[in-house]
Amino acid sequence: MKFPVTLAAASLVAISHAAEVPKVFDGLFQQDVVVKGQVGMVLPPKEIDKYVAKVEQAARKDTKWFREYSKQTKPGIPLPYDDRLGLTKEEYSEYLALWNKRAFKPMEEVMLVLRKNSTGTWSLTGTGGASTVTTLRYDATADTFRSPNGELKRIDDIKADPASILGEWTGHEWKFEEETSLGKTKENFAVGRFADNQYGLIVYRVQDLSSEGTRLLDKSLVVRFPLGKAGAAKPPAKPAAAPAKPAKR
Secondary structure (H helix, E strand, O other), rough: HHHHHHHHHHHHHHHHHHOOOOHHOOOOOOOOOOOOEEEEEEEEEEEHHHHHHHHHHHHHHOOOOOOHHHHHOOOOOOOOOOHHHOOOOOOOOOHHHHHHOOOEEEEEEEEEEEEEOOOOOOEEEOHHHHHHHOOOOEOOOOOOOEEEEEEEEEEEOEEOOOOOOOOOOEEEEEEEEEEOEEEEOOOOOOOOOOOOOEEEEEEEEEEEEEEOOOOOEEEEEEEEEOOOHEEEEOOOOOOOOOOOOOOOO
16 A cells, blocks of 8 residues: 555655745746747837937937936837927827837847756747857855846846836846946846737846947847747657568578
């Protein structure tokens, strides 16, 4: 009668193993399960460019006003209408209509897997363009990431406006920022999910500025991946067995 006890123990081990995944990854990744994703960017239709050019021209005419006016709105969200933006009300309406047609444009298929390191930290290993985040190590106890630059600390959770460039999504974010006599370094990492709960999202950015303000490095990454069974990568198909050779007579 030892079998039921052994089976129960095995079930408890399985539950314990699953519970090890940090809360920030819960529902997005499972430990050691490969997930397929796409590196890409969200873009509106090209027709919007002519309106953007007009706004940029207006901004150059009155940089002080535009800078102050831009502070009234969260980054990545269209500015409210003002005739000083260089658009008529009709053009502004067309601009918003085009903005609402923005869509995710995949550029590269990648694979992601959440692994626990021997040191007790966690890492997301990615292929291709997603390999940028592979150097990050998550410490669940401290709720921090560590990169070659330093420690990324947890900041306010993300609750993106539906009108933002990526659309409506929620997530967690960490940030590193350091300024020395040589320049300034900024690094952000965020992970979350879209409002429709069909896709997860990773957003990463690192910037290096010289002491004169020259941009030395500016690397951004957006990875979208299906949630649940839809995101699990299928194991490679086994090669067909070679036909048996006829026996020699």
